Amino acid sequence: MDAPLIEIKDISFEYEETKALDNISMKVEKGDFLAILGPNGSGKSTLLKIMLGLIKPSKGSIKLFGVDSKNFKHREWIGYVSQKSNSFNSGFPATVKEVVAGGLAKKAGLFRRLPKTVDEDVLEAMKSVGMEAFLDRSISELSGGQQQRVFIARALVAKPKMLILDEPTVGIDHQNVQAFYDMLAALNREKNITLVMVTHDVDTVTDRISHVACLNQTIHFHGFKEQFQTLSDEERASWYGHSVRKIHHAGGGH
Numbered sequence: 001m002d003a004p005l006i007e008i009k010d011i012s013f014e015y016e017e018t019k020a021l022d023n024i025s026m027k028v029e030k031g032d033f034l035a036i037l038g039p040n041g042s043g044k045s046t047l048l049k050i051m052l053g054l055i056k057p058s059k060g061s062i063k064l065f066g067v068d069s070k071n072f073k074h075r076e077w078i079g080y081v082s083q084k085s086n087s088f089n090s091g092f093p094a095t096v097k098e099v100v101a102g103g104l105a106k107k108a109g110l111f112r113r114l115p116k117t118v119d120e121d122v123l124e125a126m127k128s129v130g131m132e133a134f135l136d137r138s139i140s141e142l143s144g145g146q147q148q149r150v151f152i153a154r155a156l157v158a159k160p161k162m163l164i165l166d167e168p169t170v171g172i173d174h175q176n177v178q179a180f181y182d183m184l185a186a187l188n189r190e191k192n193i194t195l196v197m198v199t200h201d202v203d204t205v206t207d208r209i210s211h212v213a214c215l216n217q218t219i220h221f222h223g224f225k226e227q228f229q230t231l232s233d234e235e236r237a238s239w240y241g242h243s244v245r246k247i248h249h250a251g252g253g254h
């Protein structure tokens, strides 16, 4: 069996006085579509940053693709779409094609030039997110949801094995959120890309994902979504201090 793509063991992290993560252990296996749920300030973004190697835990260890994160050499296997990527300066002059090709920069740095297949790679990435008709448009002309798809294509163009997404549906209206999650589910199923996603859209995502992790400083639940669906509202509320559903609705502006 393949090693887990992410294996976190007994990790803690503090920002000066604030304890953000307390003794977290979890695994992400190849093919998982994991939603990480939790209220504001529960450590979700911090956990993603640790997975990405952007910050180091104060305690514990992390393995990526079976290798200690300190020795892991294939950062291009892990694509990242950050929370802020779609809050784009509307005057930004780049075309969609240029933005997506920019996702090859990490690889290009390695080989000092873009691969000859750049146009094909960009087209393939754009097809995966259903946006091939928009290649020559200016990025600033697109809607929030369309821009978010372009940023996913930008992460996909480097052909990652896994994508980490921090609240990817912020700025996307409710109707388009459904189609957006369908697109992610297709990437997971058809392209076999493992997905780890922070989200507040509990009700909308549960049909598409395979696993759920509930975080509030520590992991209160991590398992198949079918197990998550059998938990009572009281049980979920006891981890959060208030109900997960309430978080979903109250989080509309988040």
Ligand SMILES: Nc1ncnc2c1ncn2[C@@H]1O[C@H](COP(=O)(O)OP(=O)(O)OP(=O)(O)O)[C@@H](O)[C@H]1O
Pocket (backbone or CB within 6 Å): 015, 016, 018, 019, 020, 038, 039, 040, 041, 042, 043, 044, 045, 046, 047
């Ligand atoms: N750079 C920082 N300096 C100090 N404290 C921080 C910093 N970043 C986050 N924190 C604190 O660490 C805790 C966890 O923050 P984190 O951003 O990981 O939560 P989150 O679950 O992603 O929240 P949200 O849903 O609001 O995005 C919070 O108490 C937050 O205030």
